[in-house]
Amino acid sequence: MQICSVCSDQTPKYRCPVCKIRYCSLGCYKRHKDTCLPVEQPTPSVPEVKDAVSTEPWTVEDLLYEDDIIDKVPLQRLQLLGQSKELRDLLCNPHLRQLLRSVDSADHKDDAMKAAMQEPLFVEFSDQCLKIVENEAKSLTSTEAEYL
Template sequence: MQVCNVCREKTPKYRCPACKIRYCSLDCYKSHKDICLPVEQPAPVPPEAKAASNTEPWTVEDLLHDEDVTDKVPLQRLQQLGQSKELQDLLCNPHLRQLLRTIDSADSKPDAMKVAMQEPLFVEFSDRCLKIVDNEAKSLPSIETDDL
């Protein structure tokens, strides 16, 4: 059963014409329209550009440089995110994908994150990501002082 993407309580009856998320009432629509991000139609890619883009422009390892951040999630835990059925299901939502694209292309990523965190769907996505990473961290063996 589907639930409203705004209040997460009722069955949705309507779909936003701009971003296609589902909502249940006028109140939900009013609260959503202030942060609505219309779905952008991708520009057609010429065949010669498709052939040139067969190789991935970057890898996860390229993003994990020591000088970039002090708190990092190990690659093994990041791979757990890619294997999560829950996250895959969430990423089927075009509104969430658009939110992620908007954050990725923003000049001020912290400001874009603040806006996205007002969206219940994005909060659910980020909570699930953190839960997967945190659960994985808790499952790693710890050293007890009695063992030393």
């Protein structure tokens, strides 16, 4: 089990988009960001396209680093997000919808995420998403957990 790289106390829920350390809360992120140093990662190898007609579509795994795959959430658990009344209620807020659009359309998504994480509403949204996904993982039977 991992612990927060900032406070060394709680289980981390988030990963710094710049240096990839794990942290547990907004407070830890704020303490960390002053000393954050970017980690240089090798450029991911993108599959070569030999001929446009016969190529298979890329998968997410083709574009992710090995560390990123560890954080991948199975589709079954992601689908629970669409069934959450709490999440739908949060998404009724036009300010949150605008924040999500700005992160999605940003050229530098890591900077946009840093800015969004300063907004308590965005943090509440992120926490709710994690709660939905993580609570489902805790309630799985052992057979279902093995499948994931």
